[in-house]
Amino acid sequence: MTSHDANTEGTSMRIGILGTGSMATALGGAWVRAGHQVLVGGRNAEAAATTAARIGSAGGSLAEAAAWGEAVLMAVPVDIAPGLARELAPVLAGRTVLDCTVPMASGPDGPVLTTAGGMDSVAARIAAAAPDAAVAKVFGICHESIWTLPRPVFEGAPLAVPFCAGNPAAEALTEELITSMGCSPLPCGGLSRAGLLEAAAVLAIGMWWSGGEARHCLPSPALAPGAVDDEP
Numbered sequence: 001m002t003s004h005d006a007n008t009e010g011t012s013m014r015i016g017i018l019g020t021g022s023m024a025t026a027l028g029g030a031w032v033r034a035g036h037q038v039l040v041g042g043r044n045a046e047a048a049a050t051t052a053a054r055i056g057s058a059g060g061s062l063a064e065a066a067a068w069g070e071a072v073l074m075a076v077p078v079d080i081a082p083g084l085a086r087e088l089a090p091v092l093a094g095r096t097v098l099d100c101t102v103p104m105a106s107g108p109d110g111p112v113l114t115t116a117g118g119m120d121s122v123a124a125r126i127a128a129a130a131p132d133a134a135v136a137k138v139f140g141i142c143h144e145s146i147w148t149l150p151r152p153v154f155e156g157a158p159l160a161v162p163f164c165a166g167n168p169a170a171e172a173l174t175e176e177l178i179t180s181m182g183c184s185p186l187p188c189g190g191l192s193r194a195g196l197l198e199a200a201a202v203l204a205i206g207m208w209w210s211g212g213e214a215r216h217c218l219p220s221p222a223l224a225p226g227a228v229d230d231e232p
Contacts, residue, residue, distance in 0.1 A: 023144050111206050141201050
């Protein structure tokens with residue numbers, strides 16, 4: 001199976017993208033390669049058209065992108081996301097909003113989380129702003145460059161994509177979308193755990209910035225000599 005037929009056994013989705021930056025471009029391009037129909041929306045029509053042309057999709061306004069399909073990617077700055085969700089709440093009703101934002105700022109010892117963590121998260125704020133939409137926290141762990149790969153495979157295994165979903169329908173859609181990209185869905189619980197996923201992204205980014213490899217510190221307990229498969 002090539003990168004261009006990764007979605008041949010699945011269903012083509014209509015995905016609206018709110019934003020025109022690097023994550024919008026990288027994920028939008030991955031979805032176009034997977035056979036999905038993408039519409040890039042922005043407040044600046046020229047920027048939306050440029051991003052759309054870059055990935056081979058259609059361009060339009062934020063409202064048009066929000067109304068485009070069953071999935072809507074929130075790829076705007078963290079401080080804008082909840083307000084934009086509130087502005088577009090009537091259009092987002094009944095759709096799944098995919099939140100890839102990372103609430104991060106520079107600190108004296110490296111990047112820091114800008115939410116309180118725990119039950120609070122950008123994803124939870126988006127869900128509160130658009131209560132009739134389903135929200136999934138997903139795609140925020142990896143750098144945008146990873147999503148430009150035709151099929152992300154590392155050490156012989158497809159990339160695992162962690163996510164937290166607000167309801168079963170959002171979970172099913174997110175899993176289907178991740179699978180269509182040639183990756184493996186990694187459910188991490190409901191939306192109440194989205195803050196943990198956001199914090200994990202900030203921690204991993206700090207490791208990379210310091211020259212470390214986040215993957216090296218998370219071996220499976222089953223790999224330890226003499227390990228037994230006990231319940232935690």
